[in-house]
Amino acid sequence: MSFKAGFVSIIGRPNVGKSTLMNCLVGEKVSIISSKPQTTRNRIMGIMNGSEYQVVFLDTPGIHKPKHKLGEYMVETAFSSLNDSDLIIYIVEPGSIIGPGDSMITNKLKEILVPLLLCINKIDIADKEQVHLTEELYKSQLPHSEIILISALNYTNIEYLKQRIIEIIPEGPRYFPEDMITDMPEQFIVAELIREKALNLLREEVPHGIAVEIEDFRREDGKNLIHINAILYCEKNSHKSIIIGKEGKMLKKIGEQARYDIERLLGEHVFLELWVKVKKKWRDNDLMLKFLGFNKS
Structure with a gap:
């Protein structure tokens, strides 16, 4: 065949x-x-x-x-x-x-x-x-x-x-290595996993105004450990309060669930730090969309 x-x-x-x-x-x-x-x-x-x-x-x-x-x-x-x-x-x-x-x-x-x-x-x-x-x-x-x-x-x-x-599908060559399951970079998938947890845990009006930027992603030499700093952007101060939650409990929960999936995916221990910033109307801001990787092809 x-x-x-x-x-x-x-x-x-x-x-x-x-x-x-x-x-x-x-x-x-x-x-x-x-x-x-x-x-x-x-x-x-x-x-x-x-x-x-x-x-x-x-x-x-x-x-x-x-x-x-x-x-x-x-x-x-x-x-x-x-x-x-x-x-x-x-x-x-x-x-x-x-x-x-x-x-x-x-x-x-x-x-x-x-x-x-x-x-x-x-x-x-x-x-x-x-x-x-x-x-x-x-x-x-x-x-x-x-x-x-x-x-x-x-x-x-x-x-x-x-x-x-x-x-x-037609006959053709293998386009990617046999052990490869996606062409998306690790940092993109990590950001998406964090956003997934926010989508699942937060109230209806908040999630679609959220974007995630991986600010720092670094493996520690000689250790099975990755340090990740990520920023969750939202559009309103009221949303920021909901994302953080009372005494920081919601943000902690998002981080715990995301870290579990990231460690499972990458097969390494992860130290994950999350921050929340307000960027008003970012979904209508061309520069912000480009910065977050939403470039038109």
């Missing part, structure tokens, strides 16, 4: 399970997961390796109506990945109606001559009628797509999905 290799874009509305699916396929946490929508801000590359294949996944931000410049960047990033793809995986939920955001996606997909797998996710928490109605709805909109019913959380039909991905 010839070696197969290809690039696969995972797209969909916010909070449909794109990051969960990519982590599930890759076998490691390379993209952050949260119950809150618009968690992924950058195009994250995850790599699924086998002896006869290599699949490079692009987990894109959820497609939504932008409310600020960061939102515009996220939507542009999501759509730009489609042009780099050998296969597109479009994820929807059971019971979805085709609203303005979904119409934007389906209309775009009709224009692109790339193989399309439409995955109806979260079938473990939906009734069969909902799933059937969603299947019929998208069959009529995207008749060229192949529909697969999955639960990324429970691993339902994931092996079959893997098999179809490998069958569809």
Whole structure:
């Protein structure tokens, strides 16, 4: 059998399970997961390796109506990945109606001559009628797509999905080393893990106004220890108080949970220090967005 290799874009509305699916396929946490929508801000590359294949996944931000410049960047990033793809995986939920955001996606997909797998996710928490109605709805909109019913959380039909991905992608060379699971630098993943804990622990109005900068990342010579200093930026003084929490308890909790995942990922002991700074309206500030790595491609 010839070696197969290809690039696969995972797209969909916010909070449909794109990051969960990519982590599930890759076998490691390379993209952050949260119950809150618009968690992924950058195009994250995850790599699924086998002896006869290599699949490079692009987990894109959820497609939504932008409310600020960061939102515009996220939507542009999501759509730009489609042009780099050998296969597109479009994820929807059971019971979805085709609203303005979904119409934007389906209309775009009709224009692109790339193989399309439409995955109806979260079938473990939906009734069969909902799933059937969603299947019929998208069959009529995207008749060229192949529909697969999955639960990324429970691993339902994931092996079959893997098999179809490998069958569809073209023959090609191995693009990355066999032991590589992402092209993202360590510091980027560390910042994303810290942001994930903030997303999961903080109140609804705070998380999407948070960005994380790794100010210092240094390994101590001769010791299995990494020193990390990180700044959490927020947009309001009231948010800063919530992030820090009473007697610093919330910030400490974010740090403890992040440190656990960072140590597990890097296989080294971590000394993690977190600071909180207010940067008003940073999501609409071009210089701040560029500083934090949100550059338009």
